[in-house]
Amino acid sequence: MIQDPPANTGCTEVLAEVWLFLDHECDQERRRLLQQHLDECAPCLAEYGIDEKLKALLARKCGGEAAPAALKDRLRSQIRSAVLEQAQVTVESGPDGTSVSVSHQRTEYRRSGG
Structure with a gap:
């Protein structure tokens, strides 16, 4: 069964800020809200996982320069x-x-x- 995403933080908003989340560039309260949404929303969590892997790949391939x-x-x-x-x-x-x-x-x- 598909769950409705949490109402307090929208998917578009979360996905727009996922790189800020990954780079720890948002304040603790915003980070907590984004984490809560990712924990409760499977489509956003999947997108986050892709972005996280991309970030790791970029760091691995471009990290020395x-x-x-x-x-x-x-x-x-x-x-x-x-x-x-x-x-x-x-x-x-x-x-x-x-x-x-x-x-x-x-x-x-x-x-x-x-």
């Missing part, structure tokens, strides 16, 4: 943009400061009969 600082900065910027896009977050800077908007999308899960 140091990337130039400019490349690291460019990659961080592109990853940040991809995470924000996946989470449907828009950040705009203007003369009045920076504004952030979040688009919420409701995902419904249905249980199969059986």
Whole structure:
């Protein structure tokens, strides 16, 4: 039987932050919420497992070489943009400061009969 994912943290949100979780780049409370969701949601846990294996493979194959600082900065910027896009977050800077908007999308899960 398929369980409904926990209501307090959505799948899209968790998958958008899975690399932050893997890299221990989120605070303890956020990490606890993400871990709880992964423990309760099989599809997200499967995706997390794939990302975890990819991270280990990258570390194993690229671990001995140091990337130039400019490349690291460019990659961080592109990853940040991809995470924000996946989470449907828009950040705009203007003369009045920076504004952030979040688009919420409701995902419904249905249980199969059986």
